[in-house]
Amino acid sequence: MARSGPGPDSGARVPLSIWDLPEQGGRGPRPKHSRAAIAAAAVSLADAEGIDAVTMRRVAAALGMGTMSLYNYVPTKEHLVQLMIDEVSSEYRYPDPAPPDHRVALLDLARQGWGITQRHPWLPRIMQRPPVIGPSALRYIDYFLGLLSGSGLDAGAKMELLALVNGFAISYGGVQAALAEERARTGVSEQEQAAAQVAGLVTAAVSGRYPNLAAALAGPPPPDRDADEIFDRCVLRLIDAALSPPHGNGGP
Amino acid sequence: MARSGPGPDSGARVPLSIWDLPEQGGRGPRPKHSRAAIAAAAVSLADAEGIDAVTMRRVAAALGMGTMSLYNYVPTKEHLVQLMIDEVSSEYRYPDPAPPDHRVALLDLARQGWGITQRHPWLPRIMQRPPVIGPSALRYIDYFLGLLSGSGLDAGAKMELLALVNGFAISYGGVQAALAEERARTGVSEQEQAAAQVAGLVTAAVSGRYPNLAAALAGPPPPDRDADEIFDRCVLRLIDAALSPPHGNGGP
DNA sequence: GATTCACTACGTACGCTGTACGGTGTTCTC
DNA sequence: GAGAACACCGTACAGCGTACGTAGTGAATC
Numbered sequence: 001m002a003r004s005g006p007g008p009d010s011g012a013r014v015p016l017s018i019w020d021l022p023e024q025g026g027r028g029p030r031p032k033h034s035r036a037a038i039a040a041a042a043v044s045l046a047d048a049e050g051i052d053a054v055t056m057r058r059v060a061a062a063l064g065m066g067t068m069s070l071y072n073y074v075p076t077k078e079h080l081v082q083l084m085i086d087e088v089s090s091e092y093r094y095p096d097p098a099p100p101d102h103r104v105a106l107l108d109l110a111r112q113g114w115g116i117t118q119r120h121p122w123l124p125r126i127m128q129r130p131p132v133i134g135p136s137a138l139r140y141i142d143y144f145l146g147l148l149s150g151s152g153l154d155a156g157a158k159m160e161l162l163a164l165v166n167g168f169a170i171s172y173g174g175v176q177a178a179l180a181e182e183r184a185r186t187g188v189s190e191q192e193q194a195a196a197q198v199a200g201l202v203t204a205a206v207s208g209r210y211p212n213l214a215a216a217l218a219g220p221p222p223p224d225r226d227a228d229e230i231f232d233r234c235v236l237r238l239i240d241a242a243l244s245p246p247h248g249n250g251g252p
Numbered sequence: 253m254a255r256s257g258p259g260p261d262s263g264a265r266v267p268l269s270i271w272d273l274p275e276q277g278g279r280g281p282r283p284k285h286s287r288a289a290i291a292a293a294a295v296s297l298a299d300a301e302g303i304d305a306v307t308m309r310r311v312a313a314a315l316g317m318g319t320m321s322l323y324n325y326v327p328t329k330e331h332l333v334q335l336m337i338d339e340v341s342s343e344y345r346y347p348d349p350a351p352p353d354h355r356v357a358l359l360d361l362a363r364q365g366w367g368i369t370q371r372h373p374w375l376p377r378i379m380q381r382p383p384v385i386g387p388s389a390l391r392y393i394d395y396f397l398g399l400l401s402g403s404g405l406d407a408g409a410k411m412e413l414l415a416l417v418n419g420f421a422i423s424y425g426g427v428q429a430a431l432a433e434e435r436a437r438t439g440v441s442e443q444e445q446a447a448a449q450v451a452g453l454v455t456a457a458v459s460g461r462y463p464n465l466a467a468a469l470a471g472p473p474p475p476d477r478d479a480d481e482i483f484d485r486c487v488l489r490l491i492d493a494a495l496s497p498p499h500g501n502g503g504p
Numbered sequence: 505g506a507t508t509c510a511c512t513a514c515g516t517a518c519g520c521t522g523t524a525c526g527g528t529g530t531t532c533t534c
Numbered sequence: 535g536a537g538a539a540c541a542c543c544g545t546a547c548a549g550c551g552t553a554c555g556t557a558g559t560g561a562a563t564c
Contacts, residue, residue: 016434016438024540025539025540026532026533026539026540027531027532027533027538027539027540028530028531028532028538028539028540028541029529029530029531029532029539029540029541029542030530030531030540030541031540031541032541032542055520055521055522056521056522056523057520057521057522065541065542065543066542066543066544067522067523067543067544068523068524068525068542068543068544068545069541069542069543071523072540072541072542076522076523077521077522077523124380125380125381128376128377128380128426128430129377129430130430130431130433130434131427131430131431133452133453133456138453138456138461138462138465139461139462141462141465142461142462142463142464142465143464145464145465145467145468146463146464149464149467154471154472154474154475155468155469155471155473155474156474156475156477157474158468160482160485160486163423163424163427163486164420164486164489166423167419167420167423167424168416168419168420168423170423171415171418171419171420171422171423172415172419174380175383175415178380178381178382178383179382181382182268182382186268200385201385204385204390209390209391209394210390210391210393210394211394211398212394212395212397212398212401213390213393213394213397215397215401216397216407216410217407219406219407220406221407222406222407222408222409223406223408225408230412233412234412234415234416237416237490237493237494238489238490238493240493241489241490241492241493242489276511277510277511278510278511278561278562279509279510279511279560279561279562280509280510280511280512280559280560280561281510281511281512281513281558281559281560281561282511282512282560283511283512284512284513307549307550307551308550308551308552309549309550309551312514317513317514318513318514318515319514319515319551319552320513320514320515320516320552320553320554321512321513321514323552324511324512324513328551328552329550329551329552
């Protein structure tokens with residue numbers, strides 16, 4: 001039997017992307033809320049109490065609506081997550097005109113990405129799913145491609161670099177976020193945490209089963225580097241590697 | 253009041269890492285199962301039915317035990333996940349002696365990592381959490397460091413390269429896995445999926461709001477590349493960038 | 505050998521989740 | 535005005551992680 005109720009699925013296919021769904025149809029009462037408002041509410045809830053606090057009930061309550069009313073705006077929670085990702089993606093700022101130096105401009109973009117993951121530590125955890133590209137992500141892609149317009153790279157190579165830089169920023173941000181979360185939960189300081197990590201490696205090394213690890217720990221301690229330094233250096237390496245011709249020929 | 257029951261937490265702190273917990277204490281009946289068996293059961297369940305099928309109830313049932321008995325082996329589900337990660341990490345093979353060429357050896361390792369994410373597509377989703385290093389991960393780190401022993405890099409730089417290569421392999425594998433999952437769910441072919449992605453970009457491009465995207469799509473189509481090719485090239489770039497001296501000096 | 509008690513095993517129950525369903529009231533198009 | 539489309543939402547359900555309590559087992563201690 002055909003249904004007509006408000007349920008999310010109604011027997012019909014629910015589109016993969018939230019942006020394949022019109023924000024409002026013509027008929028019926030005007031919705032009281034906008035997608036933007038819903039996304040903002042979910043994001044600030046995640047910022048304040050962590051991603052696990054983002055439940056349909058809590059988001060609906062934050063917006064002053066009943067739980068099931070949220071399903072009028074979003075067919076499943078997955079689509080709400082898409083809105084959240086695009087919401088924080090809108091935080092990128094695109095200087096116009098762009099800095100003349102490719103490397104500087106790209107590094108700035110990567111740093112912004114890392115900044116976003118620091119403001120929204122739950123983001124990396126959320127990003128590991130089918131990539132649905134929203135308007136803000138498109139804006140980002142467009143700007144990124146623009147920065148590389150004079151580089152001589154073909155479109156595929158540009159997209160590769162984008163994936164490379166983003167993949168690194170996400171994964172780097174994810175580790176940092178996880179460490180910060182652990183710090184917040186357990187109350188240990190950053191130094192104590194680092195010491196504990198090293199101590200763990202050391203106990204492993206003294207077992208004798210990991211000779212190379214032991215050798216690395218026995219060698220001269222590398223100069224102190226902070227997270228920003230490491231981040232910048234890695235990203236610049238990625239950029240330089242993409243912009244310069246390959247070294248030798250490929251693998252075997 | 254002090255408890256003595258079997259509950260997971262007993263009011264006492266539960267250690268962050270499962271390997272900080274002895275596998276079995278001296279007293280009482282011998283446990284019927286091993287951590288390895290539990291990890292294997294959870295992994296094959298995830299392989300067969302996806303990560304969402306890995307619930308305490310299902311894993312316990314697969315092992316022929318009551319749900320709560322699982323908590324004798326693992327204080328929380330989080331610790332079960334740690335076991336799963338280390339279980340699949342044990343799939344790495346470390347040729348002895350290692351190939352003489354750094355680049356080849358490192359590329360092989362990265363390819364193995366990607367292979368693992370293809371056999372266990374749920375892995376990338378799981379990895380985004382506080383990094384808890386198990387014995388198999390230690391083995392991997394040790395081997396990786398060994399490959400770089402003659403490189404002249406200091407310990408910190410070696411770890412950076414490890415993070416860079418792993419971060420890329422995970423993030424690349426994650427995207428591929430998500431796409432494959434979507435394919436399995438919706439039944440579309442790989443070509444259709446790619447076409448749909450491009451079509452989405454094209455509709456965005458014709459809106460006029462994304463000029464650089466339009467330009468990239470209008471340009472000559474890049475030569476077809478398959479996923480392996482892209483993967484190898486990206487990883488080699490990472491390796492070469494790390495092994496060669498930096499290009500210019502850093503950012504601003 | 506008897507006692508102790510750490511340990512495994514597990515049934516029951518609680519609070520929470522995402523969301524299916526059906527009903528009611530509002531506002532649009534005809 | 536009629537009827538359809540839509541917003542709103544209370545109730546309900548299956549499934550989740552896991553707290554708690556109890557029963558039984560067997561190595562360590564006496």
